[in-house]
Amino acid sequence: MPFGLTNAPASFQTLVNDIFQDLLNVYVVAYLDDIMVFSKYEKEHVIHVSTVLSRLRANNLFAKASKCLCHVSSVEYLGYVVSSEGLKMNQAKFQQILNWPPPRNLKALQSFLGFANFYRRFIKNYSKKISSLTSFLKRDSCFPLNEEALKTDASNYALGAVLSQVSESGKHHISFDSRKVIPAELNYEIHDKEILGIVWALKRWRAFLLSLSSPFEVLTNHSSLQYFMSSKVLTCRQARWAEFHFSITYHPGRLATSLDSLSRGDDVYLERGEDFISKNPMNFQQLIKKDEFKVDSFSNLIDSIQKALWQDSQYRSILQELGK
Known part of the structure; x- marks a missing residue:
């Protein structure tokens, strides 16, 4: 050559x-x-x-x-370790990630993320784990120089998918993937977000799915999506997504714990920013945790509101004007 x-x-x-x-x-x-x-x-x-x-x-x-x-029973090939058990991370590369010096500037952060992204398929909840680092890639973001920049945090709005293959010995997971939802996608209805997750997964693993000689099945925990492919009326966005051909089967969320862990968690809440609720009122429910909002008695709440109103001078003046 x-x-x-x-x-x-x-x-x-x-x-x-x-x-x-x-x-x-x-x-x-x-x-x-x-x-x-x-x-x-x-x-x-x-x-x-x-x-x-x-x-x-x-x-x-x-x-x-x-x-x-x-x-040999295992061999390093193109950055992976190939054996009878499948693909594994190269331990030498893995150790290099653990010993990577903390990034002190944007260029060093980009270099680390580029290296780590190569092994994202082996890291569960990868996009969730690095969400605090990817936020520093935005324009005009201030890159901190302290160790707090390396602590992970996550967004409750994310997409997660698992590619599995069925064989005689059962179902085997081939690849896991997840990503954060971009700001524009936050305004999607719940139904469209579920469809977005399917379409994103199909594009992500297009090379695997296009080579199949038989139809493949999509499992989702959103029951109404079963009728998406047979729906007669579609929005413009849904019509663009309908080009993909697949069958959808409802799979209860309690049976898909491995998938849900990629896109949600009890300790994960969406970041509170400017116009957070005004852009999408549905986001309001994400601002309050269950243990942060407790009412002992509904009647006590009404009494507290009435007492507070009578202490408001503007409220009393309005009542006086109405009584004249």
């Missing part, structure tokens, strides 16, 4: 794909010059490796022995 040409990697990848076109995703995975051969049994693995080496030699391509690993 010649160096310096902008199309050299693409040309080499095309060559590799042509050489192993009938073996790709069967027992060969190839990304440029990183080729991985996987097998279920040791005997067939020897045959698979021999086939790959023979094809490389037939096309004048050679593997460097010092860079080859054979007959």
